[in-house]
Amino acid sequence: MTRGRQKRARREGGPAAAKIAAARRRELKLNAMTDETRSKHESIQAGVPVPAGRDGDGARAALLAEAERRLELAAGRDAARGLRRVVNATGVVLHTNLGRAPLSEAARVAVAREAAGYCTLEYDLETGGRGRRGARVEELLAELTGAESALVVNNCAAAALLTLSALASGGEAVVSRGELVEIGGDFRVPDVMSQSGVAMVEVGTTNRTKLSDYERAITGETRMILRVHPSNYRIVGFTAAPGLGELADLAHDRGLPLFEDAGSGALCDLSPYGLTDEPVISESIARGADVVAFSGDKLLGGPQAGLVVGRREFVEVLRRHPLYRALRADKLALAALEATLEAYRRGAALAEVPTRRMLAATSGEVEARARAFLSRVEGCRAPQSLRGQIITGESAVGGGSAPDVHPRTALVALTHESLSPGELGKALRFSATPVIARVADGRVLLDLRTVAENEEAELLRVLTSLPG
Numbered sequence: 001m002t003r004g005r006q007k008r009a010r011r012e013g014g015p016a017a018a019k020i021a022a023a024r025r026r027e028l029k030l031n032a033m034t035d036e037t038r039s040k041h042e043s044i045q046a047g048v049p050v051p052a053g054r055d056g057d058g059a060r061a062a063l064l065a066e067a068e069r070r071l072e073l074a075a076g077r078d079a080a081r082g083l084r085r086v087v088n089a090t091g092v093v094l095h096t097n098l099g100r101a102p103l104s105e106a107a108r109v110a111v112a113r114e115a116a117g118y119c120t121l122e123y124d125l126e127t128g129g130r131g132r133r134g135a136r137v138e139e140l141l142a143e144l145t146g147a148e149s150a151l152v153v154n155n156c157a158a159a160a161l162l163t164l165s166a167l168a169s170g171g172e173a174v175v176s177r178g179e180l181v182e183i184g185g186d187f188r189v190p191d192v193m194s195q196s197g198v199a200m201v202e203v204g205t206t207n208r209t210k211l212s213d214y215e216r217a218i219t220g221e222t223r224m225i226l227r228v229h230p231s232n233y234r235i236v237g238f239t240a241a242p243g244l245g246e247l248a249d250l251a252h253d254r255g256l257p258l259f260e261d262a263g264s265g266a267l268c269d270l271s272p273y274g275l276t277d278e279p280v281i282s283e284s285i286a287r288g289a290d291v292v293a294f295s296g297d298k299l300l301g302g303p304q305a306g307l308v309v310g311r312r313e314f315v316e317v318l319r320r321h322p323l324y325r326a327l328r329a330d331k332l333a334l335a336a337l338e339a340t341l342e343a344y345r346r347g348a349a350l351a352e353v354p355t356r357r358m359l360a361a362t363s364g365e366v367e368a369r370a371r372a373f374l375s376r377v378e379g380c381r382a383p384q385s386l387r388g389q390i391i392t393g394e395s396a397v398g399g400g401s402a403p404d405v406h407p408r409t410a411l412v413a414l415t416h417e418s419l420s421p422g423e424l425g426k427a428l429r430f431s432a433t434p435v436i437a438r439v440a441d442g443r444v445l446l447d448l449r450t451v452a453e454n455e456e457a458e459l460l461r462v463l464t465s466l467p468g
């Protein structure tokens with residue numbers, strides 16, 4: 001090992017780490033070289049002329065340069081397979097493929113500064129002994145929803161699995177036929193129920209379910225009434241379903257808990273922004289739901305997490321269940337969640353939580369940003385090859401929430417003289433910070449609703465460095 005290599009090894013975690021890193025680089029290089037040799041072989045066999053210089057050395061240099069170029073490309077492709085930060089210019093606020101909610105500044109700082117190293121995850125500074133994981137987050141959740149108690153697990157699917165397993169395993173749960181949801185990524189209510197050891201008792205019809213349907217289905221085997229929010233679809237027309245309060249009264253009358261899987265679930269009323277059909281968690285609690293589960297990274301705008309709130313006696317059963325140990329949230333998620341909930345508690349969610357701001361932005365506000373941005377692009381580059389125009393369009397909430405809400409927006413519509421819309425879209429994806437845009441109607445469409453203001457300079461650099 002050379003002196004420099006030894007120094008670096010010490011810095012990066014000892015000789016073992018250095019050995020692994022070196023082996024990894026060697027493996028990458030070897031793979032790329034093998035690929036390159038194979039492809040050269042194939043082209044020679046196929047009769048593709050080998051680039052020739054004036055002499056043998058020229059041909060060799062050309063070959064080596066080509067091999068080097070391809071090696072760089074292969075290394076770039078390898079890097080692109082890892083987890084990368086991207087600019088989301090799609091206008092889909094909770095883009096599941098792009099990691100749903102972007103975190104607030106405070107949440108990012110909390111993850112990096114408080115939780116990344118050692119932290120008080122399960123430590124009580126006052127007693128110097130063991131503390132309860134997530135204690136502060138649970139307090140905040142209870143306060144913000146009016147619930148007695150709260151618990152945090154890995155995601156909402158885990159929250160549903162845990163609640164069903166802990167409260168209804170070995171018995172029956174009654175659920176409307178209109179609520180047998182499938183969420184993307186294979187969360188299907190009937191499958192989660194059977195996995196939890198709960199017999200599903202379907203009542204009513206797809207479009208109409210009455211309170212008496214539930215009433216008639218309750219037997220000695222019934223352990224709970226289940227209400228599921230049909231997050232990603234709507235049944236419209238001739239429809240009926242009992243209110244949550246009526247269901248709660250029936251459940252309590254028969255000594256049963258009412259469990260609501262609220263899916264997105266908003267911490268405050270989002271109807272001013274057109275989201276009229278999303279359950280507000282505090283209202284579910286006020287109407288008598290005993291346990292409510294919802295996601296941390298959908299409308300709440302925090303990290304991936306499954307949040308359970310409700311009556312203490314039930315939440316404690318969940319906490320003591322062996323599945324909780326397998327499904328609990330990690331320190332990074334808890335830190336980000338705590339910071340996000342603190343913003344709600346200070347009444348600062350609209351100002352600080354990015355998804356809240358994105359959902360609240362009017363089309364006029366997005367248009368003003370789009371126009372200013374386009375004129376900056378035009379100021380930075382001669383517009384011969386890249387042409388832009390502002391057009392109206394629609395954003396989307398995404399994340400399986402509010403499928404019928406399409407906020408009006410303004411789009412920067414781009415065309416390029418020598419790149420097709422597909423090629424332009426690809427060039428944006430391959431820029432230093434990948435930019436993800438929509439390609440539609442022969443244009444590349446940028447929706448600044450989902451682009452943070454401090455990402456605009458970066459987006460501008462990407463557009464100005466396009467070829468042509």
Ligand SMILES: *Cc1c(COP(=O)(O)O)cnc(C)c1O
Pocket residue numbers: 155156157158160181183187228229230231232261262263264294295296305306399400
């Ligand atoms: C989204 C959703 C889930 C799954 O939530 P994750 O946090 O993605 O696990 C479960 N139930 C409903 C009703 C949902 O909308």
